[in-house]
Amino acid sequence: MLDLGVHGVDLLYWLRGEPPSRAIGITSNSTKTYQIDDQGIVAMPWDDGTIAEVEGAGTQKRDMNSLEVYGSEGSIITSLPSHPLMIFSSGKWSDVSVIGQEKSIIDEFIEAVEGNREPVAPGKDGLVSTSVMEAAYSSRPISLSMKRWHP
Numbered sequence: 001m002l003d004l005g006v007h008g009v010d011l012l013y014w015l016r017g018e019p020p021s022r023a024i025g026i027t028s029n030s031t032k033t034y035q036i037d038d039q040g041i042v043a044m045p046w047d048d049g050t051i052a053e054v055e056g057a058g059t060q061k062r063d064m065n066s067l068e069v070y071g072s073e074g075s076i077i078t079s080l081p082s083h084p085l086m087i088f089s090s091g092k093w094s095d096v097s098v099i100g101q102e103k104s105i106i107d108e109f110i111e112a113v114e115g116n117r118e119p120v121a122p123g124k125d126g127l128v129s130t131s132v133m134e135a136a137y138s139s140r141p142i143s144l145s146m147k148r149w150h151p
Helices: 002-016 105-114 123-138
Strands: 024-028 039-045 051-057 067-070 074-079 083-089 092-096
Touching (some): 002 039
Antiparallel strands (some): 083 092
């Protein structure tokens, strides 16, 4: 979850402009290929009542990382690069063309260091995302014995 899910957490932090108030996570090592989790979910609430969840899985088909945002005024859904950005607003769906990044994030970082300015993705953003993931890994879901209801 940490290697894949952290990118979704970082994106949510960028979109919201503030970190969530807490994080709850569940992970699994389904394939047993490596001695780390290969899939997981992080749920994150904000103080204003917003709830978001991020899923990350090494078992997921490549390019199937989607973003879905639902709000009171509309929705945004995408699974770039394979599917277009779709926006629902004023009662209808619209496809939106997304132009590729002009330069890589690494090139932008190098220019920021050489130009003595803060990069687009500063280290403090990484610290926030890593802190959210640490909180998710530290959470302890309560195990339920389903045998009680299902013999």
